[in-house]
Amino acid sequence: MKIAVLPGDGIGPEIVAQAVRVLNALSPKFDLETAPVGGAAYDISGHPLPPATLKLAKEADAILFGAVGDWRYDTLARELRPEQAILGLRKHLELFANFRPAICYDELTAASSLKAEIVGGLDILIIRELNGDIYFGQPRGIRSSELPLFKGAREGYDTMHYSEPEVIRIGRVAFEAARKRSKKVCSVDKANVLETSQLWRDVMIELSKDYPDVELSHMYVDNAAMQLVRAPKAFDVVVTGNLFGDILSDEAAMLTGSIGMLPSASLDKNNKGLYEPSHGSAPDIAGKGIANPLATILSAAMMLRYSLAMPLEADRIEAAVQSVLTQGLRTADIYTAGTQKVSTQEMGDAVVAAL
Amino acid sequence: MKIAVLPGDGIGPEIVAQAVRVLNALSPKFDLETAPVGGAAYDISGHPLPPATLKLAKEADAILFGAVGDWRYDTLARELRPEQAILGLRKHLELFANFRPAICYDELTAASSLKAEIVGGLDILIIRELNGDIYFGQPRGIRSSELPLFKGAREGYDTMHYSEPEVIRIGRVAFEAARKRSKKVCSVDKANVLETSQLWRDVMIELSKDYPDVELSHMYVDNAAMQLVRAPKAFDVVVTGNLFGDILSDEAAMLTGSIGMLPSASLDKNNKGLYEPSHGSAPDIAGKGIANPLATILSAAMMLRYSLAMPLEADRIEAAVQSVLTQGLRTADIYTAGTQKVSTQEMGDAVVAAL
Numbered sequence A, B: 001m002k003i004a005v006l007p008g009d010g011i012g013p014e015i016v017a018q019a020v021r022v023l024n025a026l027s028p029k030f031d032l033e034t035a036p037v038g039g040a041a042y043d044i045s046g047h048p049l050p051p052a053t054l055k056l057a058k059e060a061d062a063i064l065f066g067a068v069g070d071w072r073y074d075t076l077a078r079e080l081r082p083e084q085a086i087l088g089l090r091k092h093l094e095l096f097a098n099f100r101p102a103i104c105y106d107e108l109t110a111a112s113s114l115k116a117e118i119v120g121g122l123d124i125l126i127i128r129e130l131n132g133d134i135y136f137g138q139p140r141g142i143r144s145s146e147l148p149l150f151k152g153a154r155e156g157y158d159t160m161h162y163s164e165p166e167v168i169r170i171g172r173v174a175f176e177a178a179r180k181r182s183k184k185v186c187s188v189d190k191a192n193v194l195e196t197s198q199l200w201r202d203v204m205i206e207l208s209k210d211y212p213d214v215e216l217s218h219m220y221v222d223n224a225a226m227q228l229v230r231a232p233k234a235f236d237v238v239v240t241g242n243l244f245g246d247i248l249s250d251e252a253a254m255l256t257g258s259i260g261m262l263p264s265a266s267l268d269k270n271n272k273g274l275y276e277p278s279h280g281s282a283p284d285i286a287g288k289g290i291a292n293p294l295a296t297i298l299s300a301a302m303m304l305r306y307s308l309a310m311p312l313e314a315d316r317i318e319a320a321v322q323s324v325l326t327q328g329l330r331t332a333d334i335y336t337a338g339t340q341k342v343s344t345q346e347m348g349d350a351v352v353a354a355l
């Protein structure tokens, strides 16, 4: 089984290195091939997603991704910036279904800025559509205005867009996921204002007839942003578009207080996927050996479960991560008094040992 | 001075009634004229914003607004739904600057789902643009797709849009507001993906040259949704577009745990404004006499300060509200053990008495 390993920028290489050690410890059979992506790729080749990297990603059975982005690239033209690599991979590989679990580990409840009774035991799944919406809609651009009121002034514009088949395919992913959980799907939109959302909602309602065993509810995105703060445990599966999903999945991740623990998966229709931690490239702590590798290690577990049909091995990784937490080992981001602070490498050692 | 009073639906009439009592207690000189809006207006006239209501709103020096919306109207065509009244008022009166303070009262810190050290003393101001963005951008609609991949399927689309003058005018409001506070403006966008945001950011940077005494920073909307949960007190003034502002201002309000306390103002370029509580119409508790009138009473105070040039009277209302909190009076939404639970009417009585 071929796995494309794309470490990227910032802490990406350090945390991916630990996930690779875990995979190698699990089985010598993985064919791991590394390629540059993001700013690291730009430095070498002048493009954040060079053709060779894209080719490898296409050929591989799954992709293990670190993180991209660094202030050094902020002044580049948008199409050369590191983020374009992740947007490009999602689009070229048709990775339309983003799974973002927000889980609060019992051992880490204290790390949350929310009260323990609000987040303790939290386990929700945000499913974000990743191939459509205002991220890719046309037309878009910056031009000189033709509106009488603003004639000649610069104006920026983008197109939000969803078609029925796009909503159906992400909707099915959400309903199927809910069937394996508490059988509740909350679809988030802004149907009181947006036409795109009205279509989204109509299609979700029609689709729900195929899933009579799953309870479908609808929530406006502003209200969802509030309810996540007020009572996050009331959710089970949340399904939403690319833009609202970007915002809400990050908010949900931060509720746990331990975003350094949260993996994510981005899947195509055949369950081929890209796996990456929910957190970013954190250039401020890169190279210091203090980053938390657990989100990336847990992303590797998701990869085994969703793309490589190795659920037992996935379970083993997750059990090993649970075990290092129980042992009291913590990287700086999740450290609290009374636990033992360890480095990125030591955390990797501990997970490998616990396997 | 003429004030248009638009109570609306759900708990709107009950809470507005208490704010009207407070205004009358303050001065017999206010010329208060009431008109129906939202579902209540639809029931009478077939439209959520009847011409007579719009005319009154235009003529008045300020508008005191309750809330609109009720499940009974959910099946109406979008243009007849109660929310259209508030969107229509914003647009027709060019109320482009929405002030949404998120304040955590010391007495109410325990009501928050966040830890006291995270939200205690919170005092941030979200300034949301209210006349542009994807709320009003054209074209928009639901049509049969012409895209080769989706040919014939339904598709929904909307246009996000900002022009330079629109960004400048809301930017100035934010910089001016920051000057009266801690002199920090955080502009929130999604410039790594959206052209509209790129223009927004460019214009904010240019504009900031006029305000060298104010510190301007930029944050992506997904990160802002996280940082509000992690460390909300790090913000001072947040300025953002209509859609991101809708989401973030509700999230920020909910952080306090006492959204029943939070007023808002929507101003035009002459500081004429519409004042309404940050919370909604809560049809589930309408008519029970338990709703919290304080957000509406505090909205009346904002009205005196911003639109009617009566800052001393505004101070008096705010001091009276602080005093009822100190006395331990609480409506059900902010009640905690050891305090005294009161009705909507009793809370109004107490504020009037404290004046």
Ligand SMILES: CC(C)[C@H](C(=O)O)[C@@H](O)C(=O)O
Binding pocket: A083, A086, A087, A246, B192, B193, B222
């Ligand atoms: C880097 C950025 C383009 C990206 C997004 O907005 O999708 C990121 O925020 C994410 O959520 O993966």
Ligand SMILES: CC(C)[C@H](C(=O)O)[C@@H](O)C(=O)O
Binding pocket: A192, A193, A222, B083, B086, B087, B246
């Ligand atoms: C009712 C709705 C149209 C409105 C909005 O989205 O602006 C509301 O959520 C608000 O924030 O005032």
